Structure formats: structure tokens, C-alpha cells
Amino acid sequence: MRHPIFAMCSMAAALLAACGGNGPRPGEQSPRLKFSSQVSFGDNISDVGTYKVGAIAAMGGGTFTINGNNSATYPALTGKNWSELIATQLGLPAPCPAVTGLDGDPALGFSVAVQAQPNCFAYAQGGARVAHPVGEGHKATGSPLGALTWPFASQVQNHLAKVGGKFKGDEIVFVAIGNIDLMFGLTELSANASAAGSSAGRTAFATSLASQLAAGASDPGSAAQAIGAAIAAEAARPGSDDNSVVLAGVNAAVLAGNSGAASPAVFGPMAAKAQAEAAAAGSAAGNAYAAAQGPLLVQSMTRTAGEVVSIVKGQLLGNGANYVAVINMPDVSSSPAGQSQPAAIRALIDTIVKSFNDTLAAGFAGEGKVLLIDAFTNSRDQFSNPTPYGLTNNRETACDLSPAKNPLGSALVCNGSNLKAGDVSHYAYADLVNPTPYLQWLLARQVAEKMIAKGWL
Template structure:
């Protein structure tokens, strides 16, 4: 979908007119529908401050974008995300986090009691997945931050528990999730592929080094057995290193008849270098082979997650009385800086995972439903990366946030720690999350679809 600046200007005018703005033709400018509140479910893309507590709050963070009001520096540096822009445009109360708190390292300021804020209806949480309770940042992953990552299915259940097991039908409900299912599945695959590569590399290193060291002995076969045993023994010893393993192997080799010369560094050094090269090649191949063999499983898992999200919308949101539900599909994760830093094979895998999720989500939602607005964030985000200028984007490949105490995450990114230069029209705050400007574009896109749907 190709937009131009003129189209965006017309879009904005149409939205303003629908919401009561000035229209050149005059006429009824009354908003067609009046929503009583905004209820949001999802992950970091919709999280307005679940983790804005403790050390995160002290650092000026809490949302996954460029945090803080930087409008004095540039009008686009609002610190807002798309659901905040949406609520403001519809004259709804500013969204607030339904739950706040962290379950991380107390010494670092990441252990803050979890509190339920009963008058707040933004249930989205950074790191949340569709059904799995363990997402990125969760303490179970080893993260010191200790994000709660309450999954989408539980977020909806929590709201229903508050509201008498039903929606009133006058809320505007937003649902956006699935990105962390992609990230966690990839993380699991990467760890397993790395382990497979390390195991293959270690085995190849031992074999290559053994055969080279044994070649000069009077009886190479007997020497190989002795060297192999020495390597195995040292490898199993706690605290062993490549250097100690090589030392054990060389010592065992030099004691074999006819092989004393191998003890000289000038002799065994090149052998170690070759063994390391062999190990590196074998490890890389084993890791790649593992990823290739197991990648299709991840695609299937994301398809399942997409179907689960659709069923949740149908059964527990629309099925429980919601009449105005915005369901957004996954943006083009494969075009984010995080994905672009990976190999071509992994980028292709990410694209396939996102496609599987979106396909099953849309299929699960079924035919056109007056209560559900399906927003295609994938198509627009894909076009923004390829054709940034018409959207007013100046950079779609480099994160705006610079290094901070938590790495480069936008959770504590502020206007004080962005990279040099004007980042106000960048697409990405960090390697995956959008800037306030991009969030505003998303909100405008959603408002346009709401107008077309007849909700504005």
C-alpha cells in the first residue's frame, strides 16, 4: 500500500472531520460513535507504563519508545505511543497501566511490588506473549529486570474478572500481540543451534587435533588413543579451557615413541590453528543445519499463536459483549534493525513466522464482522521501510536510542540518551520498537481504518 504526503494530509483531514474538526463542506461533524473508554491488550507496542517503577522510573523510562516530553526539542518527541495518540484523538481519558511492578533484581532497583490499578484499563505489558507467561525480560529468562509479561489470554481474563465477565459494548478495545512469540521462539532456536554448534565444534577440534598430533608417532593409532583419552579427561575437568586441553593433548602426544618433537610450539602451534579452523567450520555448519531443520517448527508455532489470538478475540472479547474491537496484525518484524542484523536465512525464517501468525489470525477472525476492525500493520510497515519519504520518515534502519544502563532497550531510552543528530522522524527507537513519530503514524493509520469502517 503506497501512501503519499498528499494522501496522509487528506487522511488527517478526514479523521479530524470525523472527530468534529473543520470541514470545507460544512455539514454534520458529530463523531458517529462515542466510546466510554479504551481497553487495550497486548505487549510492549501498547504498554503505557507497566514497568514505570523503581529504577526504570528513576531513569526516566517506562514505555518502549523514546520516553519523556521532548517537544521543546522537537514537536514529534512527545514520548507517546499509538494507543495514547488514539485516546487523545477520540477525547478519551489518557490510558494508564492496569498493573505496575517488577519482579527482578532488588539490588538494581528492579524489585517493586506488583499493584493492580483498578481504574486503569491498559493491560498490555512489555514482553507479553499470546498464551505463554514467559516472555523477553521475564525473571525466568534470567533477566535482572523481572518483567511480569502477563500473557494476552490472562490480560483478557483479568479484565473480565473486573467487569462482571462481560464487556459493556461501548468500549474501544485494541488487541496487538505476537511479536514476543517470534522473539522467544527465535531465542530458543538460537540457543539450541548454538549448543549444537558448540558440541560439533568441540568434537571436531578434538578429532582434528588428535589426528594431527598422533601422525608423527611410531604407532599413530596407539598415540591417537592416548591423546584422545587425555583430551576427554581434561575436557571433563571443571575449569578446563582450550589452553589446558591443548596442553594435555600435547603432553600425551609427546610421550609417545618417536613423537617428542611435537612438544615444540613451532610444531604443535599450526596444528592447533588448523584444529580451531576445522572446529569453527564444523560448528557453523552444525548450527545452521540445526536451525534449518527446526525452523519450520517455529513457523507452525507462530501459526498456532495467531489462531489462538483470533479465538480469544472471537470467544472472550467479542463473545463477551465487545462491539468495537481493533485487532492489529504483526508489523513487518523481518524489516526491523533486530532482524536485519541476522543472517539471510534467519530473516527469511522471521518473515515466514510473521506471515504464519498473520495468516492464521485473519483466518481465525473469519468473514467481515461489524464488531471487529482488522488493521493491517504488516503492509504499511513494510511499505514504510521501503518508501520512507512519503511518510515523513528520515531513517528506517538505525535505532534512535543510544546505549543506556540496560543496553540499548527503549524501556529507559529518553531524549537525553538518543544518538547524535535529529532522531525525531526515525522509525525505530531501539532495534524493534517504534519512535513516538512512528507511533503517531500507526495511530493515524488506525483512525483512517476506523473512519472507513464507519466508527468515526
Template sequence: MAGLLVAGCGGGATADTTPKFSPGSVVSFGDSLSDQGTYQVGTVAALGGGQYTVNGVGPSWLARIAALYGLAKPCPAQQGLDGLASQGFSVPVKNNAGCFAYGQGGSRVTNPVGPGNKLLGGSNAVLGQLTVPVVTQLQNHLAAVGGSYKGTELVFVYAGGNDVFINLATVQATIAAGGDPTAAATAGVTAMGQAGAELAGYVKALVVGKGAKNVVVINLPDVSLTPFAKSLPAATQGLILQMVNTFNDQLKGGLSGTDLVWVDAAQGVRDEIANPAKYSLANVTMPACDLSPAKNPLASSLVCNANNVVAGDVSHYLFADTVHPTPYGEQLLSQAVSLELARKGWL
């Protein structure tokens, strides 16, 4: 699984539409939820994919926010794939000058091997996602801009989902090998707390500490409510929820006293799923994409588009695949972000 999930709180800013802060650029770090086309190359591009949603239907949440400030659609800082050449998934890595969307599907907070990375073997080796971790994304940006921020950037940090997936898989593997279930679960939750604390430290040291003045941190959505999690036993869903909450608690606590915007995507998705009509959501349980092998060879929204969605009107579905948002889900997140920007006085 190459990223994580969905939206944030609904609602939107309805105040004066003239921005009160005019950023010179939008800079973003994270995973598939802010990936702007890292893997839109080779066979992925040929299949009409490139982002983790229903491709070609509507703008991403990040592009929507950029447009509010009159800025161009964010472009991926890096593109390429390290998978099987025979299937068109081996494409040389290219760094795109002037592009500051660093998020990559599969990226974790610190560990460089995330979902879809060839080092995990199996189907991961077919696609070969780059999964550059957030800490390295932050360092790469500083290297590209001379070591510090100008103070005019609008910076987004949004990560943690892939740490859930890897830590959950580790717990399951440990139990399958005869390990103690309680100890394995405790280790998984502890690892998530460490990842949250590390991300907070990176934001303070490598973003705010390097001169960024306008920083937005989006917490980890509630992965326990995704179709992926709902297919698992209730006890496993409970473990995922504990992982999410521990990560978010450590991230928020570690950022205490830092002047930034906090977007509570976890509570947002909970409210969306509990009250779909409030958000004009038609379906909050099923993927909009047809993930059957005949229609979607990767079983992922990465190669989903209007030509391989399920039958019927999916324009107000929440989930594109089992963890990622539809364009409408992206719109809901952009509304949640814009509301918090307005509350801060930046929009």
C-alpha cells in the same frame, strides 16, 4: 527484549473529523507496543522511563486514537515490577481501577513467561517484568467489568512479538546444543502458528463472544526488518520473516467471518522501510536512543527519553531501540489505525 517493534501503514483519514462512533472507553490488550506505563515505577520511573519509546516526547498511538474520540489518555490496568529490590526493580503490583490498558512489555499470547520475566534468569531477573499473557489480560478485564462488554467500548488487540523472540531463542538454543537446525526451525515456526491461532480464538471467545461490538486487531509487524533482526545472519532474518507470516496468517484465518477492523502493520512497516521519504522518515535503520551502558543502563527504550538519545535530530527516526518505535513511529501507526477506523465508518 521486552516487546516488539514498530509502526503500521502510513496515511491517515482525511474525512469528516466528527467521530461516527462514540466509544465509552478504550480497552487494549497486548505487549510493549500498547503498554501505557505498566513498569513506570521504581527505578524505571526515576530514570525518566516507563514506555517503550522515547519517553516524554509525544503521545503513544493508543493515546492519539483515544484523543480522536475525546477520551482521556489510557492508563495502565496494572503496575509493578518483580525484579531486584537492591536496584529499585521490586515494586508491589497494583491494579488500577478504571484503567483498561492491559498491554505489558514482555507479554506473550498464552505463555506467562515472556522476555524480561525473572523466571528466565540472567538480566531478566534484574528487571522482573510481569509479562501477564494476553489470554489472562482478557480474563482480567472481564472479571473487572462483570463478565461481559457493554458494547460501547473500542477494543484493541496487538500482540505476538514476544512469541517471536522466545521461539527464536529456543531455536538457537536447540541448535547450539546439537539439535537438528531444520527441525528446530520448523518447530519454531509451528509454535508461532499456534500462537496466532490461539490469539484468534481468544478474540472470538473472550472479546467478540463477550459482547464487544467494536474490535480492532493489529497484526504482527515485520520483525525481520528491525535493527535487532538486521544484526543477525540472513538465514535467521528469513526464519523470523517466516515466523511473522505464519503467525499473521493463522491470526487472520482464525478471525475469518468476524466483524472487526484489521490493521496490517506488517505491510505498513515494510512500506515505511522501503519508502522512507513517503512517510517523512529520516532514519529507518538506527535506534534513536543511545543504548550504551553509560547512557542507558537497561539498553532499552523503556528508560529512553530526550536526555539520552543519540546526537542530532531524531524526531523522524522510526526505531527508538532495536525493536520499538519512536513517537513518530507511534504517530504513523495511529494514522494507519485511524484510516481503517474511517473505512469501517467508526471515525
């Protein structure tokens, strides 16, 4: 069951160093730099257990991957994320969440008092954004989970408050943030585009049906107005549906003098034609809205990346941090969630991610205290060429996300008991967006390689 890559490079310190190219000299296993502690900020990918409490813990969950150590069955299923693996490589204690708790529905076990952990410096929280406090799973979104989603900006302030306002300068600081901001922007864009499409579709349906039904009346112009009014009134009535709207139009047409419209053989094809025209109009309107608003989302995410740069420079470096590794946004469009989108949306995602990452690159250019890690290029290559990376499936989820198996439909409560059948240990994704422990390991290996090249490891 041991994968060749694991045989060549174990996930302990020797593994990450040996895979790093310009690693320690022969016989040297200790890092070049001795960091006093590891501090991490971000979202799902770096969360080491903020929500591992209450019902989440009872369900065998707590982190956004395949939870639990199942390595006895499949060596890759360690249950660890990349920040835990890096801590091992650095000879540091396993990272622990800076706070734990949930602010959700008590009836479901999702209300657990928030507790600060004074000696823990892993601030990343699943669902967190860069500056906005309402992230994925927050109760303000209507989610019963009540995820805390303290943003990156707050995470940093919380750490500074804990350590007296200054970094000592010998900590290694990791930042991985931005994915949830993208998700929120896309969700809002999709909802608004759908609303625009639905509105245009309803208008097109009513116009088409009224026009067809009025054509057989003695005064088509007046009939069209009366039929249109009847259709609008029925559509606005609570409890109406497509059939009742059509029948309202038919009745109005009969009253307007088109008695033949009462036959299903007559109004049926008319309704079908109206529905086809409505679908075309709705699709066009939705696409037009997305095309018009997409550039605004690109601009918004570019500003968000600028906020990341500002926080890192002003609050991290400006307060004494000397070693900051920032992981850019991965190839989101290649995740199962991204793959499910139409081509136009995938292209928009790529544009957004490129702009976000380019802003990070420009913002940190020439800054020797910041190591920018290009997760995007690696993740895109992993999607296009999975075999050299040891990946067996990068299109499907390893976790069974059905309600019966996974009540949250999320990697947060995925574990060895609710995986899909067969060996999923080398799948890329646990759920639609969150990586498996194996993909986490690939990220850890990349981080180690870049730290070695930088002289930090």
C-alpha cells in the same frame, strides 16, 4: 523544526481524520461512533506505563519508546504511543495502565508493589506473550527487572473480572500481541543451534588435532586414541582453555612416540587447521539444526496465532465486545534486531510472521465485529521506502544503548537525555525492536484510516 507531514496533519483529531481518506464529512470533527471507553490488550507497543514506577520512573522511563514530551525541541518526540494518540482522536480520556508494579531486584529499585488501577483499561504489558506467563524481563528469565508480563489471556480475564464478566458493547477494543512469543522462540532456537554448533565444533577440533598429532607416532592408531582421550580429559577439566587442550594433546603425542610434536612450529599449524575445521563443522551443524527446527517454530507460532483468534472470538466477542481492532505482526525482520541476523534467520522470521498473520486473517475472515489492521505491509513499505513516510533512519536506534547512558539497554528507560547526537526524531526505532514516537504516530494514522474505512471513526 516542524516536519512537512506534521504541518499537513497535526497529531490531534484533525490530523488522523484528515489523513484518513474517507474521513468525516466537511465540518464534521466528531467520530461517527461514540465509544464509551477504550480497552487495550497486548505487549510493549501498547503499554502506557505498567512499569513506570521505582527506579524506572526515576530514570525517566516507563514506556517502550522515547519517553517524555520533548516536542518543544522536536515536534515528533511527543513520548506518546499509538493507543494514546487514538484515544485523543476518539475523544476519550488518555489511557492509563490497568496495573502498575515490578517484581524484580529490590536493591536496584525494581521491586514495587503491584497495584490495580480500577478505572484504567490499558492492560498491555511490556514483555507479555499470548498465553505464557513468562515473558521478556520476567524474573523467571533471570532478569533483575521483574517485569510482570501477564499474558493476553490473563489480561482479558482480568478485564472481564473488573467489569462483571461482560463488555457493554460500546467499547473500542484493541489487540496487538505475538511479538514476544516470536522473540522467545527465536532466542530458544538460536541458543539450541549454538549449542549444537559448539558440540560439533569441539568434536571436529579434537578429531582433527588428534589425527594430525598421531600421524607422526610409531603406531598412529593407538596414538590417536591416547591423544583423543587426553584432549577430552583436559577439555572437561574446569578452567581449561584452547591452549591447555592443545598442550594436553601434544604431551600425549610425545608420550606416544611423536617427539617432534613438542615444537610450536609443528603443533601450531596443526592447531590452526583443527580450529578451522572446527569452525566449519560448528557452522554447518548450527545451520542444520536451525533448518531442521525452524519449521517447528513456524508451526508453534501458527498455533499461537490461533490462540489469539480463539481468545478474541471466545472471550471478547463471546462476552459482548462489538468493536475489536486487531493489529497483526509487523515486519520484524526489518527492525535493527532483525537486520542483524543472517539471511537464513531473516527468511525464517519472514516465514513465521507470514504464517502468524495469515492465521489471523483466516480466523477473522467474515467477522464484521473485528477489524484486522495490516501493520506488516505498512512496516515493510516503510523500511523499503522510508522517505515518503518522513522517516530519516530505519536501520539504527535513536537511543544510545550503551550501559553508561542506558543501564537497561532498552527503550524502557530511553528519554531526551540519552538519545544519540543530532535529530533522531524521525528515526523508526528507539531501540533494537521498539518504535520511536514518530513510528508510533505512523501506526496510529494507519489505525485511524482503517477505522474510518470501516465506519468506526
